[in-house]
Amino acid sequence: MKLKYIFIVSLFSSVFSAQIQKDSVRHVEQINLLVKKKLVERKADRLIFNVEASVASQGMDASETLANVPLMKVDENMGSISIAGKSSVSVMVNGRMLNLTGAALLNYLKSIRSENISKIEVITTPPSKYEAQGNSGIVNIILKKNPNLGFSGNLNTNLIQRTYSGFSSNGSLNYQTEKFNSSLKLTYYDSAKRSDENYTILGATQNYSNSVRRDMWKELTPTLNMSYKISKNSEIGMEYIYAHQKSGMDIVNTTKNITSDHQEENLLTHTFHREKLPTHTLSAYYDLKLDSLGKKLSLAGNFYKNNSDTEVNFSTLTLSDHSVQNVKTTSLISPQIFSVQADLELPFSFGTIETGVKFNQFKNSSDIKYFNLNAGQYAEDPLRANIFSYQEENYAAYFSFAKSFGEHWETKAGLRYENTNAESVTISTNTQNKYNYGQWFPSAYVSYKEDKNVFSFSYSRRINRPSMGNLNPFRWYSNPYSYSSGNPLLTPAYINNWELGYTFNNKFSTSIYYLRMKNAFGQISSIDDLSQISTYLNYYNNNFWGLNASYTDTFFKFWESSISMNSTLQNSSVFNIEAQPQKGSSFSYSINNTFSLNKAKTFSLFLNYNHSLPYRNVNSYFYDFPELTSGVKISLMEKKLQINATVTNIFAQRYRGELYFSDNTQKMDNYWDGRSFRLSVNYTFGGSKKKISKKNIKFEEKERAQ
Structure with missing residues (x-):
């Protein structure tokens, strides 16, 4: 019993x-x-989009996922990623700056699956921990921890049909144990597109230029990641990326030039442009947990180098006398970047302290040669040759303090100091330029949360240093008369950002912002007889007042929609050019919709519409640009196999704008093969599941090598 x-x-x-x-x-x-259900969260210094909570973001790559984030815009035609009210953004993955631009950045993001993304942080006013470089915000893609022990990986193939066909493929193979983590990724793409560019300058002298261009890219990029847990409190790791890139352009340009005394000249130029660009990036880190409360020391080093070897052949027919000029230019450009940094994170009961130091060194050398074809032999023209060298060293230190007051208040403040020494030498003109400047970059953030309401205020000061391409005075010729060049006398621009934000119920978010930019630079074109010359100048100051808002929600359980808008008012002042700036305004909106067509949500349709209305800025005017994108997504084999089909820029819109100067008006009308059909197939395989942490490291300077 x-x-x-x-x-x-x-x-x-x-x-x-x-x-x-x-x-x-x-x-x-x-x-x-x-x-x-919490799609959007507001923190003191950033807005967070939870990818796992978004049905619309499933079965996509990272570039497509970013397009679903409120106030984010991904333009594959322009090769740009931007935040509403910002010209562009820097992209990080797990806190590591990618420092890629254009097609290289988008192709890298296409190798990341949305299923591996936990959340995306949108930082419109970056805190002092991050580089002060750049006039834009930061997007930080936070990946999920790899849950697989043993072997796992994925295979992905994309077919792209524009005017020309193209494809890209990537695959990754991962191996993990309790202490060791490794990943080998291989990416290959071969693509091309057609561009039709028209540029007109109307003044006392008139210049009409049309270029029909075929752009081609090929790249094979292996990437190796490894990390090892030395103990429960320490870890080391490294990443090596080798990119073997080849690019080319076949261009047919027609130029008509009418002088002030009505003399007309017509030129026909065929250009054959080929470039080899092998690139090496090596990064390493060491992390040490100092105690069980979260105190941590991080050490990291980065090295980047490429050797751009370019040859351009162009043949120009002058129609007035039927003479032909055959010209060849060659260039060897070798940027190199080295950086080391140390970061210390110290959480205490009274608040969290972050502090660190960083050293960056930039080097660049370029050797440009110009050859004329005479009697079947190329003869060098030393007057058009150029050897240029540039070196820059940046020393930085920062300190920040964050504290929460109860459940409602969250605060953070920081201060960063950067000192820059720069020197450039132009051999052809025997000129040398030296710069030395130090600047303070403060930042501050406050947020208040009450039930479903979150209010926030942020401020940061930034610097926009010219890239090496902006500074290099070498001339890129489009025909024997016309060229573009950099300017070694460029100086940095400075930006102050203020932003007041509000979020309701993790679905509606809005902000009012003010941005003050001083000593900004850009590219300016002018005419000198038959020559159209483009160079870079510091030439304007700008004030922006802006309002943006977004709302994301799910309706009827099968329809997820995200609606966003951005509106700005601007006024400007100019110097170094003869132009009359105008008060400007802009308004843009987007509506992204995803419809689940079955109960399991493995078959869905998406329909996205973006529209930028006409706007003015400084001395420019841009026409409206509407864009419609649609497609379907299918998930099979328990979501291990995913198939996406997408049509972008269905109405094949063109980019059109005008620039106003005191003595001329300049007009552009361009089409960059925006309409495309894309078919993507992705297969994921994996082993036994257990969470293993993976560290990514920051390399924030590489984009300035462009």
């Missing part, structure tokens, strides 16, 4: 325990479901 009683009690306890476990699982699932 006693044994029977014990058995019954034991059985009851087991059933009760099992029921508790089931209830706990249900409770956890309910919590997860609740978390998934």
Whole structure:
């Protein structure tokens, strides 16, 4: 009887325990479901978009996922990623700056699956921990921890049909143990597009230029990541990227020039442009946890180098006398970047302190040669040759303090100091320029949360240093008369950002912002007889007042929609050019929709519309640009196999604008093969699941090598 009683009690306890476990699982699932509903979160210094909570963002790559983030815009035609109210952004993955631009950045993001992304942080006013470089915000893509022990990976193929066909493929193979983590990724793409560019300058002298261009890219990029946990408190790791890139352009340009005395000249130029660009990037880190409370020391080093070898052949026919000029230019450009940094994070009961130091060194050398074809032999023209060298060293230190007051208030403030020494030498003109400047870059953030309402205020000061391409005075010729060049006398621009934000119920978000930019630079074109000359100048100051808003929600359980808008008012002043700046304004909006077509949500349709209305800025005017994108997504084999088909820029819109100067008006009308059909197939495989942490390291300077 006693044994029977014990058995019954034991059985009851087991059933009760099992029921508790089931209830706990249900409770956890309910919590997860609740978390998934929080699409947008507002923190003191950033806006967070939870990718896992967005049905629209499933079954995509990272570039497509970014386009679903409120106030983010991804333009594959321009090769740009931007935040509403910002000219462009820097992109990080797990806190590591990618420092890629254009097609290289988008192709890298296409190798990341949305299923591997936990959340995306949009930092419109970056804190002092990050480089002060850049007139834009930062987007930080936070990846999920790889849950697979043993071997796992994925294979992805994309077919792209524009005017020309193209494709890209990438695959990754991962291997993990409790202490060791490694990943080998291989990416290859071969693509081309057609461009039709028209540029007109109307003044006392008139110049009409049309270029029909075929752009081609090929790249093979292996990437190796490795990390090892030395102990429970320390870890080391490295990443090596080798990019073997080849690019080319075949261009047919027609130019008509009418002088002030009505003399007309017509030129026809065929250009053959080829470039080889092998690139090496090596990064390493060491992380040490100082205690169980979260105190941590991080050390990191980065090295980047490429050797751009370019040859351009162009043949120009002058129609007035039917003469032909055959010219060849060659260039060897070798940028190199080295950086080391140390970051210390110290959480205490009274708040969290972050501090660190960093050293960056930039080097660049270029050797440009110009050859004329005479009697079947190329002869060098030393007057058009150029050897240029540039070296820059940046020393930086920062300190920040963050503190939360109860459940409602969150604050953060920081100060960064950067000192820059720069020197450039132009051999052809025997000129040398030296710069030395130090600047303070403060930042501050406050947020208040009450129930479903979150209010925030942020401020940061930034610097926009010219890239090496902006500074290099070498001339890129489009024909024997016309060229573009950099300017070694460029100086940095400075930006102050203020922003007041509000979020309601993790769905609606809005902000009012003010941006003050001083000593900004850009590219300016002018005419000198038959020559159209483009160079860079510091030439304007700008004031922006802006309002943006977004709302993301799910309706009827099958329709997820995200609506956003941005509006700005601007006024400007100019110097170094003869122009009359105008008060400007802009307004843009987007509506992204995803419809789940079956109960399991494995088959969906998306329809996205973006529209930028006509706007003015400084001395320019840009026409409206509407864009419609649509496609379908299919998930099979328990979402291991995913197929996407997308049509972009369905109406094949063109980019059109005008620039106004005192003595001329300049007009552009361009089409960059925006309409395309894309078919993507992705297959994921994996081993046993267990969470293993993976560290990514920052390399924030590489984009300035462009």
